[in-house]
Amino acid sequence: MxxxxxxxxxEKVGYALGDTAANIAWRTVSYFLPIFYTDVFxxxxxxxxxxxxxxRLSDGVTDLVMGNIADRTKSKYxxxxxxLLWTALPFAVALVxxxxxxxxxxxxxxxxxxxxxxxxxxxYTANNVPYSALMGVMTSDxxxxxxxxxxxxxxxxxxxxxATIGVIALVDYLGEGNExxxxxxxxxxxxxxLAGCSLITFYTTRERVPAITTSNLKDDYKDLIKNVxxxxxLFIGFVFxxxxxxxxxxxxxxxxxxxxxxxxxxxxxxxxGGEKGLAGLYLLSLLxxxxxxxxFAPALTRTFGKVRLFMMSILFSAVTxxxxxxxxxxxxGSIFTLGILSEFGAGLMPxxxxxxxxxxxxxxxxxxxxxxxxxxxxxxxxxMKFGGGMAGFITLMILNFYKxxxxxxxxxxxxxxxxxxxxxxVPAAFVLVGVVALWFYPLTSKKMNEIEATLAERRADFDSTxxxx
Numbered sequence: 001m002x003x004x005x006x007x008x009x010x011e012k013v014g015y016a017l018g019d020t021a022a023n024i025a026w027r028t029v030s031y032f033l034p035i036f037y038t039d040v041f042x043x044x045x046x047x048x049x050x051x052x053x054x055x056r057l058s059d060g061v062t063d064l065v066m067g068n069i070a071d072r073t074k075s076k077y078x079x080x081x082x083x084l085l086w087t088a089l090p091f092a093v094a095l096v097x098x099x100x101x102x103x104x105x106x107x108x109x110x111x112x113x114x115x116x117x118x119x120x121x122x123x124y125t126a127n128n129v130p131y132s133a134l135m136g137v138m139t140s141d142x143x144x145x146x147x148x149x150x151x152x153x154x155x156x157x158x159x160x161x162x163a164t165i166g167v168i169a170l171v172d173y174l175g176e177g178n179e180x181x182x183x184x185x186x187x188x189x190x191x192x193x194l195a196g197c198s199l200i201t202f203y204t205t206r207e208r209v210p211a212i213t214t215s216n217l218k219d220d221y222k223d224l225i226k227n228v229x230x231x232x233x234l235f236i237g238f239v240f241x242x243x244x245x246x247x248x249x250x251x252x253x254x255x256x257x258x259x260x261x262x263x264x265x266x267x268x269x270x271x272x273g274g275e276k277g278l279a280g281l282y283l284l285s286l287l288x289x290x291x292x293x294x295x296f297a298p299a300l301t302r303t304f305g306k307v308r309l310f311m312m313s314i315l316f317s318a319v320t321x322x323x324x325x326x327x328x329x330x331x332x333g334s335i336f337t338l339g340i341l342s343e344f345g346a347g348l349m350p351x352x353x354x355x356x357x358x359x360x361x362x363x364x365x366x367x368x369x370x371x372x373x374x375x376x377x378x379x380x381x382x383x384m385k386f387g388g389g390m391a392g393f394i395t396l397m398i399l400n401f402y403k404x405x406x407x408x409x410x411x412x413x414x415x416x417x418x419x420x421x422x423x424x425x426v427p428a429a430f431v432l433v434g435v436v437a438l439w440f441y442p443l444t445s446k447k448m449n450e451i452e453a454t455l456a457e458r459r460a461d462f463d464s465t466x467x468x469x
Contacts, residue, residue, distance in 0.1 A: 007139055012148055014204025015138065016155025018084060018131045021197035023159030024166075024190050025095045025124060026384070030248040031283060032167055032183075033098070034392055035256070038399075038406040040179045041101055041109060045404050049396030051110070055117045056389020062122060063385065066129040067378030068217060073130075078207035080137065080374065083130035088198040091127045092191035094120040099187045101180040125381055127198065133377035136358045137209040142452050143298075146306070149355040150297045157290040157347065159197075164287065166190050168280030209373075220372045223364050229443045230360040230376055233353065236434045236441075237383025238390070240314070240349045243431035245391030247321065247346075248283075250422040253399070255279035257411045258419050260329040278332070282339060289340050290347030297351045305445045306359075307438055310352045314435050317345030322428035325420055353383075359443050359451075366451045394430075395422050 037048040073079045097116040102108065135148055166186055175182020224230060255278050300309050320342040327334050357377050365371040402418030404411070411419075443451075 006141070007144060007148060011138070011205055012151040013155075014201055015135065015148060016151040016158075017197040018134075018201030018205075019152045019156035020159035020162070021088075021091075021194045021201070022124070022128050022131065023156040024163045024194045024197075025091065025120070026388075027160035027163040027248070028095065028167060028187075028190060029098065029120070030245050030388060030391075031164065031252065034249045034396060035252045035406075036099060036183060037113065038396070038404075040183065041113070042106065043109070043113065045396045045400040045406070047110065048113075049393045049400065051113055051117065052392030052396070053389050055114065055121060056385045056392070062125050063129055063378040063382040064375065066125045066381075067133070067372070067375035068220065070130040070133055070374035071220070071372050077202075078137075080130035080134040081202055081205060081207060083126060084134075084198050084202040087123055087127040088195040088202075091123040091198065092195040094123040095191050095194065096184065096187040099183040101184070121385060124385070128381045128384075129374060129378050131201070132354060132357070132381065133374040134205060134207065135354065136361045136373040136377060137207045138205060140209050140362075140452070140455065142359065142362070142448050143302075145358045146301055146351075146355040147298050149351050149358075150294045152354065153297075153347070153351045154291050154294040156350070157287045157294065160287045160290075161284060162193060163190060164280055164283045168277065168283075209371075219370075220375055223368045223370070223372065224375055227360060227364050227367075227376070229356070229363050229441060232437055232441050233356055233360055234383060236310075236437050237353050238387045239431055239434040239437070240346075240353065241384050241387030242391045242394070243318075243427045244346055244349075245388045246395050246422055246427040246430070247342075249392060249395045250419060251283060252279055253419045254423045255282060258329050258416050259332060259335065282336060285336060285340055286343040289343045293344050293347035294351055297348055300348070301352070301355075306352050306356055307441050307444065309348065310356075311435050311438050313345040313348040313352070314431055314438075315345075317342045317349075318428040318431050320345070322424050325424035356441075356443070359448055362448070362451050362455060363443060366454060391427075394426065398422055398426065 034048060034052075037043045037051075038045055043051075070080055070083060073082065075082045077085070094116070098120045100116070102112050104112065135145060135152065138148065139145055166189060167183075170186040170189060171179060171182035173182075174185035259278065303309075304312065320338050324335065324338050324342075327338070354377075361371055361373050361376040364376060398421060399415070399418050402414050404415045404418060408415075
C-alpha cells in the first residue's frame with residue numbers, strides 16, 4: 001500500500017473538525033465545570049478539587065489501554081476512523097450529563113458528579129485517542145503532518161469559540177434565570193454540534209500509512225518505555241496542559257469576582273452579559289489569537305524548528321502570564337493585552353506537541369521496525385486529562401487554601417489573592433519546567449529528516465515486496 005504524503009484541503013478541514021468536537025467538550029469542562037460545581041451545583045471547592053484529581057488520575061491508565069485497543073482494531077474503515085463514528089453519540093450524551101444537576105441530597109450530587117465524570121472521561125478517551133492517532137497514519141510526511149496539526153488546532157480553538165459563545169450566550173437565555181436548567185439546555189445544543197463534527201471527520205478522512213504492529217502487548221510497552229522522545233513529550237504535555245487549564249478554569253472566577261470595569265472598557269458587552277460578558281470576550285480573544293497562532297505555526301517551525309519554537313513559546317507565554325499578577329482590578333485593557341500576548345505562545349504549544357508525537361511514532365518504527373501509533377498518541381489524551389485533572393485540583397485547592405466560598409457574593413481580599421495567583425504566578429511557574437525537559441529532547445530537525453528518509457526507503461521496499469507476491 002503506497003503512502004500518500006500530500007493531503008487535500010477538504011481532508012485537512014475534515015480532520016480539524018474532529019478536534020472542534022473534542023474541544024467543545026474540553027473547553028466547556030475546562031472553563032466552566034469548576035465554577036459550575038462550586039457556584040451552581042453546590043460542591044465545596046475542596047470536594048470538587050478532589051473529584052477532578054481522582055477522576056483524571058485514574059483515567060490516565062485508560063488512555064494507554066485505548067491506544068492498544070485502537071492499534072488492534074480491524075474494520076473496513078481502518079483502525080482509528082471507526083471510533084469517531086462509534087463514539088459520537090455517547091460522547092455527546094456524556095457532556096450533557098456532566099452539566100446536569102439532579103434533585104437529590106448533597107451525597108447524591110457527589111455520587112452523580114463522580115459517575116458522570118467517569119462516563120465523560122471514558123467517552124472522551126474512546127473518541128480522542130484514536131482521533132489523535134489518525135493524524136499519524138494519514139500521511140508520513142513530517143512537514144505535512146505539522147501543517148495538519150496546525151489545521152487541527154485551528155479547528156480545536158474554533159470548538160472553544162463555539163463552547164464559549166454557547167455557554168455565555170445561552171445559559172441565562174435558555175434557563176430563564178435558572179442556571180441549573182440553563183447549563184443543561186445549553187449542553188443539548190453543544191452536544192448536537194459535537195456529534196455532527198465527529199461524524200464529518202469520520203466521513204472525510206482516510207488512513208494511508210501501513211501499521212507494522214506486533215500482537216505482543218509486552219513488546220509494545222517495552223518499545224514505549226524505551227522511547228525517550230515519547231517519555232519527554234509525555235511530561236511536557238502534562239506541564240503545558242496543566243498550565244493552560246489552570247488559567248482557563250480561573251478566568252470565570254477572575255472576571256466574576258476580581259475585575260472591576262471602572263473605565264467602562266467595552267461597556268456595551270458588560271451591559272449585555274455583566275462580568276460574564278466581559279469574561280466571554282476575554283476567552284474569545286484568547287481563542288482567536290490561538291487560531292491566528294496556528295496559521296503562523298508551520299512558518300515559525302520552518303524558521304526555528306519545533307524544539308526551539310516550543311521553548312520560545314513557553315518562555316514568552318509564562319512571562320506575560322506571570323506579569324498579570326501585578327495588574328489592578330480596574331486595568332481591564334492591560335489584562336486583555338497581557339492575556340492575549342500570553343495566549344499567542346500558549347496556542348503554539350499543542351500544535352507542536354501533537355506534531356512531535358507523530359515524530360515519536362516514527363522514531364519507534366525507525367528503532368524497532370514496528371509502529372504502535374495509537375499507543376504513542378495516547379500520550380496526548382493522557383497528558384490532557386491528567387494535566388487537566390491536576391490543574392483543576394491545583395486551582396480549587398489554592399482557592400480552598402485562601403478560604404474561597406462560592407455562596408458569598410462579595411469575595412474577601414484573601415479569596416481574591418488566591419484567584420490572582422491562579423491567573424498568573426502559579427501556572428507560569430509550573431510551565432517553565434517544560435523548558436528544562438525540552439533541552440533533553442533528541443529529535444532535532446536534522447534527525448527527523450534522516451528518520452523520514454530511512455522509513456520512506458523501508459516502505460518502498462515493503463510495497464515492492466508486496467506487489468511481487
